[in-house]
Amino acid sequence: MEYVGWDKVTTGTIIESFSEPVENVAYVRPEERPYSPMNSHEASVASWRFIKPVYNRDICIDCQFCWVYCPDTSIISRDKKMIGVDYEHCKGCGICVEVCPTNPKSLLMFDENKPNEEALSEWPEKKKKSKDK
Ligand code: SF4
Ligand code: SF4
Known part of the structure; x- marks a missing residue:
């Protein structure tokens, strides 16, 4: 070859x-x-990315939507349990965040240079549903 x-x-x-x-x-x-x-x-395509998804295990319900929809197979899941993000291949498209159904989301986009621990400490609170239409 x-x-x-x-x-x-x-x-x-x-x-x-x-x-x-x-x-x-x-x-x-x-x-x-x-x-x-x-x-x-x-x-590795890590250098292409300027924003990254950060994963919050505390909120995740292991629905696997992010795994199904990621176009780069960069969501790491084992035995139907979400583990994290493969940052060597993730391109920062944000699709996994869009499809995550939890409130607040279990994946959020942050600046590439922000340490994950810092991102986790800034996680938003649960949004209350408004009764107004
Ligand atoms: S940001 Fe895009 S490439 Fe990265 S894990 Fe999410 S869906 Fe996959
Ligand atoms: S889409 Fe969200 S809740 Fe579902 S497995 Fe992925 S991170 Fe967890």
């Missing part, structure tokens, strides 16, 4: 995700998958 740079890839080139066949990949944990050297899993 020949490895070339992205600017040398020609029409019809096949980029394999894995270096060997994987059956039922959804059941194989990300860290156990035989990624091909061409797979973007091997590359």
